[in-house]
Amino acid sequence: MHIDWFKLNDTSVVAPADDFFLPELCAAEALLVLVLLAELLVLALVLSEPMVGGFNWVRLALTSLFVQWIVLLSAGVLCRLRPLLSRLRAAWAGLICSLVVVALTMACTAVADYYELGGPMSGGGELSLYLRHALISLIMSALLLRYFYLQSQWRRQQQAELRARLESLQARIKPHFLFNSLNSIASLVTVDPGKAEQAVLDLSDLFRASLAKPGSLVTWGEELELSRRYLSIEQYRLGDRLQLEWQVDGVPADLPIPQLTLQPLLENALIHGVQPRIEGGLVRVEADYRDGVFHLCVSNPYDGDEPQRPSRGTQQGLVNIDGRLAALFGPRASLSVDRRDGRHYTCLRYPCARLTQEARAI
Numbered sequence: 001m002h003i004d005w006f007k008l009n010d011t012s013v014v015a016p017a018d019d020f021f022l023p024e025l026c027a028a029e030a031l032l033v034l035v036l037l038a039e040l041l042v043l044a045l046v047l048s049e050p051m052v053g054g055f056n057w058v059r060l061a062l063t064s065l066f067v068q069w070i071v072l073l074s075a076g077v078l079c080r081l082r083p084l085l086s087r088l089r090a091a092w093a094g095l096i097c098s099l100v101v102v103a104l105t106m107a108c109t110a111v112a113d114y115y116e117l118g119g120p121m122s123g124g125g126e127l128s129l130y131l132r133h134a135l136i137s138l139i140m141s142a143l144l145l146r147y148f149y150l151q152s153q154w155r156r157q158q159q160a161e162l163r164a165r166l167e168s169l170q171a172r173i174k175p176h177f178l179f180n181s182l183n184s185i186a187s188l189v190t191v192d193p194g195k196a197e198q199a200v201l202d203l204s205d206l207f208r209a210s211l212a213k214p215g216s217l218v219t220w221g222e223e224l225e226l227s228r229r230y231l232s233i234e235q236y237r238l239g240d241r242l243q244l245e246w247q248v249d250g251v252p253a254d255l256p257i258p259q260l261t262l263q264p265l266l267e268n269a270l271i272h273g274v275q276p277r278i279e280g281g282l283v284r285v286e287a288d289y290r291d292g293v294f295h296l297c298v299s300n301p302y303d304g305d306e307p308q309r310p311s312r313g314t315q316q317g318l319v320n321i322d323g324r325l326a327a328l329f330g331p332r333a334s335l336s337v338d339r340r341d342g343r344h345y346t347c348l349r350y351p352c353a354r355l356t357q358e359a360r361a362i
Contacts, residue, residue, distance in 0.1 A: 020086040021152035022097065022145070026079035031072075038071040039064060041140065062117060070108050070137070074101045090149060098141045105137035106130065178207070181230065184237050195236040202233050217328070220287075221253035227262040234270055241280025242270070248287040255289060256352050258324045265298040265346050268318065273300025273344060284343075295349045302344040318346070325350050 023030050042064045046056065077100055078085075085093040109130055181203050188196035206229040218226075235242055266283065274281045281301035288295050318335065325333035325348060333350035 019152075019156070020082065020093075021090055021149045022078065022082055022085060022093065023148060024079065024082070025075040031075060034071050034075055035068065037144075038067050042067050045136075066108060066112060066117075070101075070105050073104050073108070074141075077104065094142075094145045094149065097145055098138060101141040102134055102137050105133050109133045181206070181233060184233055187237055192236070199233045199236050202229055205229060206233070217256045218259045219253060220251050220255040220257050223257050223259065223262050224248065226260070227266055230263050231266060238270070238274060238280060241277070242274055243280065243282040245282060245284040248285060250288045251294070252289060255294060257294070258321070258328060261321055261324075261348070262296070262298070264318065264321060265296075265348075268346060269298050269300035269344070273302060277301065277303075292353070293349055293351050295347070297345055297347040299343045299345045302339055302342060321348065 025031065025034065042060065046060045046063055049056075049059070078097055081096075081100070085096060088096070113126060113129070185196055185199045185203065188199060206226060231242075231244065262285070266285070269283045274283060284297075284299045286295075286297045286299075318337075322335040325335060329350035329352065333348070335346070335348045338345045338347070
């Protein structure tokens with residue numbers, strides 16, 4: 001099965017309604033675009049005719065009324081038929097759409113001819129008018145459907161590339177997370193085997209939670225629970241040296257966040273702000289959600305006169321977070337690092353909707 005518009009083969013799959021190439025033509029934006037395109041077509045048709053005695057404004061008005069009626073009727077009918085058309089292969093759906101537009105054009109031409117809106121015509125003139133309108137509607141609908149299809153394919157390609165990029169970043173950060181957790185448990189084996197065993201059980205629960213739901217986004221509540229399980233493992237190793245302060249009450253539990261975002265920030269704070277200090281230190285987690293923007297800051301103590309120890313692992317974790325934020329939330333997302341008042345701050349922000357399922361559609 002081949003149609004020039006779509007270049008599909010017999011193995012083409014039926015598209016779901018939310019991934020159908022034909023847009024929602026009942027939407028205000030789509031109707032505005034169709035009306036503007038139709039008016040440009042009318043202007044081109046009127047200008048293509050010979051002008052005697054100046055521009056024919058009456059002809060422009062009548063042709064515009066005629067074409068706009070066809071456009072609005074076609075948009076309404078195709079909008080109602082869209083759920084049914086989405087069950088068909090793209091080629092058949094495109095063919096049916098074109099036939100619908102041609103049929104409505106013929107119907108409007110018949111009405112205009114019956115009331116002689118264009119003036120009386122001979123039999124040969126009527127036949128020529130019908131053929132002309134049919135060909136114009138067929139060509140214009142085919143071009144427009146072809147554009148819709150190419151736009152849909154481009155959108156699918158962009159989404160596929162984004163998913164591949166996110167999966168690559170996710171695949172890199174999970175082994176990094178595992179190795180650092182195992183290192184923490186290994187330090188307990190000779191010191192306190194009982195705590196080491198409990199830490200292994202905690203790590204098992206931790207990875208069960210992180211791998212149970214595939215995808216790039218989880219809820220804030222899930223990410224918070226996962227991070228607290230990670231901290232319980234580190235608490236066995238650091239003991240009272242690790243102090244925590246949470247200021248996250250203002251964040252909705254259903255807020256979307258890239259999976260394994262908070263944990264690398266906490267790991268970075270522990271490595272650089274708690275582990276090197278004999279007395280340990282306070283790790284503060286601050287988060288809020290205002291005006292559709294999520295803010296998250298993790299801070300730890302920092303001694304300005306002490307050199308910072310390099311760590312490729314935590315750097316890779318921050319690079320992954322920055323890359324995933326940019327891919328998921330666009331240029332308004334940011335990750336920043338700052339030092340002030342004796343503390344090291346790692347902060348991120350991004351715009352997002354309250355409902356996680358809206359963000360999962362990316």
